[in-house]
Amino acid sequence: MPEQSGKVQTVLGLIEPDQLGRTMTHEHLTMTFECSHVPTAPGDKDLATAPIEMKHLHWLQQNPYSHHENLLLNQEIEAVKEELLCYRKAGGGSMVENTTTGITRNLPVLQQLAKETGVHIIAGAGYYVDVTHSDETRKMTVEKLTDIIVSEVLHGADGTDIRCGVIGEIGTGWPITDSEKKVLRATAHAQTQLGCPVIIHPGRNEAAPGEVIRILQEAGGDISKTVMSHLDRTIFDKQELLEFAKMGSYLEYDLFGTEMLNYPFNLNVDMPADSQRVQALAFLIKEGYEDRILIAHDIHTKHRLTKYGGHGYCHILQNIVPKMLSRGITQNQVDKILIENPKQWLTFK
Numbered sequence: 605m606p607e608q609s610g611k612v613q614t615v616l617g618l619i620e621p622d623q624l625g626r627t628m629t630h631e632h633l634t635m636t637f638e639c640s641h642v643p644t645a646p647g648d649k650d651l652a653t654a655p656i657e658m659k660h661l662h663w664l665q666q667n668p669y670s671h672h673e674n675l676l677l678n679q680e681i682e683a684v685k686e687e688l689l690c691y692r693k694a695g696g697g698s699m700v701e702n703t704t705t706g707i708t709r710n711l712p713v714l715q716q717l718a719k720e721t722g723v724h725i726i727a728g729a730g731y732y733v734d735v736t737h738s739d740e741t742r743k744m745t746v747e748k749l750t751d752i753i754v755s756e757v758l759h760g761a762d763g764t765d766i767r768c769g770v771i772g773e774i775g776t777g778w779p780i781t782d783s784e785k786k787v788l789r790a791t792a793h794a795q796t797q798l799g800c801p802v803i804i805h806p807g808r809n810e811a812a813p814g815e816v817i818r819i820l821q822e823a824g825g826d827i828s829k830t831v832m833s834h835l836d837r838t839i840f841d842k843q844e845l846l847e848f849a850k851m852g853s854y855l856e857y858d859l860f861g862t863e864m865l866n867y868p869f870n871l872n873v874d875m876p877a878d879s880q881r882v883q884a885l886a887f888l889i890k891e892g893y894e895d896r897i898l899i900a901h902d903i904h905t906k907h908r909l910t911k912y913g914g915h916g917y918c919h920i921l922q923n924i925v926p927k928m929l930s931r932g933i934t935q936n937q938v939d940k941i942l943i944e945n946p947k948q949w950l951t952f953k
């Protein structure tokens with residue numbers, strides 16, 4: 605039985621699950637997102653290269669992926685540290701940092717942030733979406749990928765001895781590519797060896813989450829210890845959502861704070877507003893899924909930091925929790941979503 609059994613693994617070592625407190629299960633504290641750059645409309649070229657300033661904030665909120673600098677969250681360590689200190693003051697305890705290979709994971713920075721702020725940080729093992737896979741990654745067998753993921757959890761990643769405490773976010777697109785399928789199978793095999801939590805980034809299609817779960821299931825993965833991220837931009841039909849929920853994964857609404865008219869990665873999608881996200885949570889609770897819900901902001905660009913006029917990492921604790929309570933979600937249910945469910949998910953078997 606690995607030493608992680610019954611514990612949560614942070615970048616500073618193992619902790620007791622009860623130490624976690626309120627936990628955001630899908631955040632990024634340092635990463636790059638250049639892989640998802642969206643070409644700028646011809647008339648907007650100047651805005652796309654202008655410094656990030658208040659007068660451009662609305663344009664940036666509507667076009668976050670067309671501004672190169674905005675995709676470099678890794679340049680904001682001081683601002684992120686300030687926000688983490690506020691997060692602690694607001695009653696936050698822990699964060700899962702979902703940056704995996706392909707979007708510039710930086711474990712020493714995560715360790716430094718954890719030491720300086722007292723927030724428990726859990727780092728992610730594995731690989732982001734296909735477009736970020738190196739030639740070397742593409743050539744690897746499932747067995748080799750499994751060994752690497754297991755080693756990132758048991759021994760440390762990126763040449764450090766800093767150990768990851770979850771596998772993911774494992775990136776998949778739509779349709780799921782062969783290289784992504786290999787990584788999914790390796791994820792399931794590694795999870796079988798380790799008894800650890802897994803978190804998935806699905807493609808932007810209603811069928812994508814179910815297809816990922818089927819691949820993991822066939823490879824022996826533990827779906828009850830797996831989180832499906834980004835449901836807020838992926839499954840809209842209530843019946844489809846309930847069908848998916850029956851498959852048994854955690855159901856994550858992790859784009860709180862993101863409100864935009866045109867979602868550039870899939871123009872057929874109407875990105876919901878936060879009030880609609882709260883309605884989705886209330887619906888899932890009414891349908892009996894309060895033990896399976898997780899929430900977060902998935903901050904991955906600069907403009908969402910308070911330094912740039914964004915909502916920051918405290919938005920859920922300060923604004924969304926009161927809204928949940930005002931919409932009939934009880935304090936006990938809020939605590940399940942923010943404390944108990946993350947604890948159950950993050951504890952190694």
Ligand SMILES: CC(=O)NCCS(=O)(=O)O
Nearest residue numbers: 805834837859869902904
């Ligand atoms: C970092 C990351 O993958 N964020 C998800 C953005 S998306 O628009 O929900 O795909």
